Amino acid sequence: MTNIADNLKAIHQDIINACNNANRSSATVSLLAVSKTKPISLIQQAYDAGQRHFGENYVQETVDKVQQLAHLTDITWHFIGPIQSNKTRLIAENVAWVHSIDRLKTAKRLNEQRDSNIIPLNVCLQVNISGEESKSGATIDEIAELAEFINNCANLTLRGLMAIPAKGNDETTRQSFRKMQTLFNQLQHQYPSVDTLSMGMSNDMNIAIDCGSSMIRVGTAIFGARD
Template sequence: MTPSDIAQHRNQVLARIQAAIEHAGRPAGSVALIAVSKKQPAEAIRAAHAAGQRAFGESYLQEALDKQALLVDLSDIEWHFIGRIQSNKTRQIAAHFDWVHGLADLGHARRLSEQRPASRPPLNVCLQVNLSGETSKGGVAPDAVGALLEPCRELPGLRVRGLMTLPAPSEDETEQRRPFRALRELRDRLATPDCPLEVLSMGMSDDMEAAILEGATQVRIGTAVFGVRSTD
């Protein structure tokens, strides 16, 4: 895909986001686009950056580190780690990312906090919630989120920003909205004045409108921005 194609596709995604915001009666600018660039070359990220994109999501650590090295001149990129966390990779995640979207383990949380460089601000994290109970999906059960949230809030190297989910796909908007509504309602029950959990990371290329209608503040979009990713 050419740089102009990527810019055009990004603009189309932004238009979809804006239309959904207006449909939901929400304020302009209330939903951020995270361009999921896993399995995309560094040149595609550079093209999206040139078009105005700043937040990028990666799931494979070594691939992400390689691309970060190639894009070191783009100092204003905001890197989001959205893959499964492994204990032996927390040090590099803590050092090289601004956000983590799939935190679901207190041991990982403690490692990320301890290994966050003192020169950097606390690592922004979203706790991943498994609303469907699918064993293939990461995340903690809804009734276990509170028990994970409380100790995570006390870790100095982390800043718990909100909740994230990756629901089972559906083509029906009513069914798409159900898990997103459940995540928002869970957030509303757990939020406190000193930990408002203002971020709801939910919605992808095929269901972003449903997610925005239910309160998403960050949508993670890959295919609609970059096209179908490589399977190599």
């Protein structure tokens, strides 16, 4: 049986070690538990062990989990998967964060569909940093226009950038993360609300943290392999 509390403790220690190696405070890196395909019971275990931020990839699964765990009022839901135009309303109505905006059309719909009576939706722009044709994400050249648009949206708050680099060796991964760090620093200089660089998973979190990541996304190492 997966011991989620022990897994979380081990990952937090890994974050501390990586931050020490990078001469950073571990307080500058947060953990997003990727709970896609995992049952409510395991999410509850992670919550009981102190985890509060959870990431989901599929819209209907996200909505179902948000509703079933609505009694946990301090849980924070992040949508990190591809966004279909016909699903933006469900996203706008149910989560606190979206990490995967890569088109103006998507940002416009989310802004229009977010209830103005609740806090604005926190937004990270997904960057296709490796230029893969098969992968979602805006190009580096498209980020400036996207960021400016979102910064002027009443119901969205621009928080930062997210990326999933192409699989490769440590050096190519580091190069991609350094590009992200440069882009993030430029965006942060321009927009005071920008504070989140969402990059790095269990297999490359050390490199990501060394390159300035402020949020790592971990699934299997917390919840175990997918069924």
